[in-house]
Amino acid sequence: MTPTSYDALMEVVRNRMTVRAFDPSVPIPREHYELILEAARHAPSGANAQPWHFIVVEDQSLKDRIMAYFREEQVARAKLKMKFPTPDYRGLATAPGFIVVASDFRWVRAFPVLNDGSELDRMYKENAERILLQSVAAATMSAHLAAAALGYNVWWVTAIGQEKAQAAMKPLLGIPEELSVLDIMCFGPPAKAPYKRWKKRLEEIVSWNRFDPAQAKTEAQIDEWIATQRQKVMYKDEKNVD
Ligand SMILES: Cc1cc2nc3c(=O)[nH]c(=O)nc-3n(C[C@H](O)[C@H](O)[C@H](O)COP(=O)(O)O)c2cc1C
Structure with a gap:
């Protein structure tokens, strides 16, 4: 290409x-x-x-x-x-x-x-x-x-x-x-x-050769994200998501 x-x-x-x-x-x-x-x-x-x-x-x-x-x-x-x-x-x-x-x-x-x-x-x-x-x-x-x-x-x-x-x-x-x-x-x-919605940064979604342990999430972290971030990332401009 x-x-x-x-x-x-x-x-x-x-x-x-x-x-x-x-x-x-x-x-x-x-x-x-x-x-x-x-x-x-x-x-x-x-x-x-x-x-x-x-x-x-x-x-x-x-x-x-x-x-x-x-x-x-x-x-x-x-x-x-x-x-x-x-x-x-x-x-x-x-x-x-x-x-x-x-x-x-x-x-x-x-x-x-x-x-x-x-x-x-x-x-x-x-x-x-x-x-x-x-x-x-x-x-x-x-x-x-x-x-x-x-x-x-x-x-x-x-x-x-x-x-x-x-x-x-x-x-x-x-x-x-x-x-x-x-x-x-x-x-x-x-x-x-x-409006453009928030997207994860490249380094958050990519590992090279082996899974990057820094990207592993606990259940509590996932639940926390759902509780605090989900609504924002679905309905807000990326500029308004911290
Ligand atoms: C598999 C899939 C299912 C989705 N289902 C719904 C849905 O049922 N209702 C809805 O409002 N949006 C739905 N969406 C849209 C997502 O909410 C939207 O893609 C996401 O918030 C990211 O925003 P963007 O498409 O502007 O990047 C879906 C998207 C995908 C890929």
């Missing part, structure tokens, strides 16, 4: 910023959906199985109904006192770009599995599921970067994994029983100026 294309790539990577409310007045041309999903199409995947399917949702009434499930989830979480800083999911209905990402978990059979019900088989299957999820995430990330390259902001939404929400949403989009909805990709112009 030439330095020039690295710089161009990093410009896109750095400027991929999440927003959770969009300007709904700017329609997304089909051509842009195709450019974005063309990037997803080239993603790597375990066994080259390409275990993904993307459903473009243009119909506003469908977006509204999907948003309603997320609102329900938001209310349920508040009642459960989960303490997770759940965002305002009404923003989903404002997204001019809306792609539902689905996968068929039967593709795990394409990865190394024994299918004999043994303990070893269970362990292989567990890893096969990870391979599938990493594959779909790889394609989804390519799509997000392509959307960022087209000048849009993005929102990666996973909060609907639960069986109940899946059961409600799948018939709405005619998604067959065998498929699972993994996430929703929203994109478009932002409702208000996006």
Whole structure:
């Protein structure tokens, strides 16, 4: 890769910023959906199985109904006192770009599995599921970067994994029983100026040859981070996170 294309790539990577409310007045041309999903199409995947399917949702009434499930989830979480800083999911209905990402978990059979019900088989299957999820995430990330390259902001939404929400949403989009909805990709112009979120420094996430013990975390440290930092890093500009 030439330095020039690295710089161009990093410009896109750095400027991929999440927003959770969009300007709904700017329609997304089909051509842009195709450019974005063309990037997803080239993603790597375990066994080259390409275990993904993307459903473009243009119909506003469908977006509204999907948003309603997320609102329900938001209310349920508040009642459960989960303490997770759940965002305002009404923003989903404002997204001019809306792609539902689905996968068929039967593709795990394409990865190394024994299918004999043994303990070893269970362990292989567990890893096969990870391979599938990493594959779909790889394609989804390519799509997000392509959307960022087209000048849009993005929102990666996973909060609907639960069986109940899946059961409600799948018939709405005619998604067959065998498929699972993994996430929703929203994109478009932002409702208000996006901001760059805090990212760990390189030395915090990289070890050379052997794991750097200085980076090992205790459970207490992780809990402390969740209690004091999580909300800030999710919702604040990096300039306002100490
Ligand atoms: C796998 C994954 C799941 C996510 N799920 C949600 C979600 O359900 N709801 C949400 O509001 N944001 C979700 N996000 C967005 C993250 O909160 C966001 O990427 C993070 O705060 C960093 O901000 P940035 O994307 O601007 O760098 C998710 C992101 C990823 C990669």
